[in-house]
Amino acid sequence: MAVSESVFVPPAPAPGPLLSEQEAMCPHRLVLEHVTSRWGVLVLIRLQERSYRFSELRRAIGRVSEKMLTQTLQTLERDGLVHRDAKPVIPPRVDYSLTDLGREAAEQVRALALWTERRMDGVLAARQAYDEARRADAEARRADA
Amino acid sequence: MAVSESVFVPPAPAPGPLLSEQEAMCPHRLVLEHVTSRWGVLVLIRLQERSYRFSELRRAIGRVSEKMLTQTLQTLERDGLVHRDAKPVIPPRVDYSLTDLGREAAEQVRALALWTERRMDGVLAARQAYDEARRADAEARRADA
């Protein structure tokens, strides 16, 4: 029946998938996946600097659809990492910020992001070596034939 | 033709997608996605204890298809985080271990995983509160009508 975009029923009103949740794995692995998810990482890092409004966050991250940003924020909010402050005004104004738990998570994630940045040239060098090696023995194999 | 499973042409012999690579974003964001990818995280953490053979690693992680494990390992190898030692014997024997770079990455990832485990009950509590709150004002809205 192609339940595209998995639907959640009353008992478990979870917002969106954000990496399949159906598996019966240790629950903390799921939180890990929320935190390390594509947009989760970027949201946490952004919100670490300061509080953001929805569209503002969207622009800051760039190339994220409204849908995915909403989904990510809802998941992180449900996990208690993000605080959502909706002000009942016209036009609507919603501010997102980190909770204490979220700040801790953000620090971990940020450390990882900083490491990545620091070691980037090492990675690039490794890639060139890898690609070169593959090219080399692809050629050698062609010489056989 | 529905290019399922994006194809890479000679200039960029990258193994597999492992989260879409086509986007022109800062390259270190890609490495971050490799490292935080679903299986990338688990592979790094496992290999941190010791070296593993392919099937051994597969069993240790559990519920990972050969294909995804291969893809993950190849991506991490290309990024210079994992070392692949293929011994030309029959039957084939291939050992995977972390490089120095990989060990650094694994430490970051492990810190995150440990944090997740430590704060798990906080997250669970937050979820219950969130779900309860939603249930409550779903009821309130029903009272309106």
Next chain:
DNA sequence: CGGAATCCGTGATGATACTG
């Protein structure tokens, strides 16, 4: 045993339009 290659379902993602 360790992969490489293929087929294929379904779920994650993005574009668009609509609501309050």
Next chain:
DNA sequence: CAGTATCATCACGGATTCCG
């Protein structure tokens, strides 16, 4: 502005098969 709803699309990832 901050979402929600709907739809179209591909990439993830599993199963299977073949090779060395």
